[in-house]
Amino acid sequence: MARISKENLKDALKVYFIMGSVNCTIHPTEVLRQAIAGGITMFQFREKGKGALIGDEKYKLAKELQWICRDNQIPFLVNDDIELAMALDADGVHIGQEDEPAEYVRKQIGDKILGISVHSYEEATAAIQSGADYFGIGPIFLTETKEDAKPVQGTTVIQEFRANGITMPIVGIGGITPENAAIVISAGADGVSVITAISKAASIPDAVIELKKSVFSVKN
Ligand SMILES: Nc1nc(C(F)(F)F)ncc1COP(=O)(O)OP(=O)(O)O
């Protein structure tokens, strides 16, 4: 499979759902099915935090979620766990600054999608050198999900990157809801990454529909 194009990735990043078992109050497979019904454009399996699954249980859930994505032509990515991503032949991985070095990960995954969390211009230029396909930038707003999140940064970094001519696909993350998603896109992001506003919504499909409306309401 050739490297995904920038344009196709920008479309896939529009409403990028990220989830693991600890983010769900009903079975993760049901959460994912409902999120797909609402119209998510990409999915990332992020099994992390207190009570996260490990070993065979983690692999089994990942496989079930991957099948649901495959049945619905939704790209399936894995956070942090490169070995799991390769074992599943996932469509890509997402790594942060404290995970395996990006240039090493790019060598392991070949042409799969490589997303990298970046928080500064230096991290961004290094990520470009290492072959990143998109940047995750945040936390944009206050988040309860990620215990070790860095300080809330708003949309400043996104705006600075665009002002400096960075054309890399960008997705914002951290406390994003249907009410504030348009702010992230107006700042120059191609899409929004969301965990809780989808996984714990009263109506998961409606939450995705509202997020999508907010994202597409911005004429960039
Ligand atoms: N999983 C993620 N996905 C994104 C994406 F861009 F996809 F929205 N951005 C950020 C993260 C955070 O990943 P995590 O492993 O918790 O933290 P770190 O970045 O410190 O490794």
Ligand SMILES: [Mg+2]
């Ligand atoms: Mg990580």
